[in-house]
Every structure is written in C-alpha cells, then in structure tokens.
Amino acid sequence: MKFKRKKVNTETEELVYRFNSFDxxxxxxxYINNANIKxxxxxxxxxxxxxxxxxxxLVFSHINPDYKYxxxxxxxLTEFSTYQNNPELxxxxxxxxxxxxxxxxxIKICQKYFIKKL
Known part of the structure; x- marks a missing residue:
C-alpha cells in the first residue's frame, strides 16, 4: 500500500502546522538545526x-517563495506536525x-533557548 503525501501550497499568504506538544x-x-537549514x-x-x-x-505569514530551503x-514540517486546513481562517x-x-x-528562538548545545 502506497501513501501519497499531501502537497501543501507554499504560495499562500499563511500556513499553519499543528504539533501535539511543545516537546x-x-x-x-x-532537527532543523541539525539539518543545516540556514x-x-x-x-x-x-x-x-x-x-x-x-x-x-506554528503559523507562517507571508511566505517567501524565493527562500532557498x-x-x-x-x-x-510534515514529519513532525500536521498541516492545518483553511490556514487563513x-x-x-x-x-x-x-x-x-x-x-x-x-523556530529561531526555540533553537536559542530550548535546544541543548553540544
């Protein structure tokens, strides 16, 4: 059985992703930090x-379509969270x-204060 990942339109004004916990x-x-996304x-x-x-x-507003990563x-994001339908609403x-x-x-603030540095 194959599962097809839902494609999310990043050209929209806003995107919302749901996490089950702060952890x-x-x-x-x-993971983003370790994946070298700058x-x-x-x-x-x-x-x-x-x-x-x-x-x-997590709410992204005014997505930059030219962002390299x-x-x-x-x-x-889809590995750790769930896309929220009707993100603007x-x-x-x-x-x-x-x-x-x-x-x-x-993301940057969480990396700074909550991620353990080695």
Missing amino acids: DFCNFTN SINLASKSIILYKYKGLYY NKKLFSL FSRKLCECGEVIIKNNA
Missing part, C-alpha cells in the same frame, strides 16, 4: 507559535482565542 515542536527545531527567519515574514486547546500551532523546511481563530507562546521567529 514535538522543540524536536522539530532541533537563515530560517527568511522563510516567512512572521513565524508565531500559539497554544490552543492543549495543542501547539522552502522544500526541505516544509517537507520536514484558522490563524484568525488563533489570534482571537489562542495563547501566543513565541511572538515572532519562533
């Missing part, structure tokens, strides 16, 4: 981490009802 998010940022803040204008109903949501980044709900955990550059 899952930290594991993702650690200048992660250039991937999008804004990268915010929210908590809503016990789950964590887009394909690798969004491929890795859901990100508005997060703004209204969710708790902001990391206001901007969420």
Whole structure:
C-alpha cells in the first residue's frame, strides 16, 4: 500500500502546522538545526507559535517563495506536525482565542533557548 503525501501550497499568504506538544515542536527545531537549514527567519515574514486547546500551532505569514530551503523546511514540517486546513481562517481563530507562546521567529528562538548545545 502506497501513501501519497499531501502537497501543501507554499504560495499562500499563511500556513499553519499543528504539533501535539511543545516537546514535538522543540524536536522539530532541533532537527532543523541539525539539518543545516540556514537563515530560517527568511522563510516567512512572521513565524508565531500559539497554544490552543492543549495543542501547539506554528503559523507562517507571508511566505517567501524565493527562500532557498522552502522544500526541505516544509517537507520536514510534515514529519513532525500536521498541516492545518483553511490556514487563513484558522490563524484568525488563533489570534482571537489562542495563547501566543513565541511572538515572532519562533523556530529561531526555540533553537536559542530550548535546544541543548553540544
């Protein structure tokens, strides 16, 4: 049985990914760090981490289509998280009802403060 990975349109204004726990998010940022994906803040204008109903949501706003590592980044995201359908609508709900955990550059900040340096 073959499974086909859902293709996500990175040309959209916003993308939202759901993590089951903060640890899952930290594991993702650690993997990104080890995968040598550079200048992660250039991937999008804004990268915010929210908590809503016990789950964590990473919101990318104004995706940069020219970012060198887009394909690798969004491929890795699907390994650690789940794509949220209707991202524009859901990100508005997060703004209204969710708790902001990391206001901007969420990946970079998590790498700085929560990833163990060897």
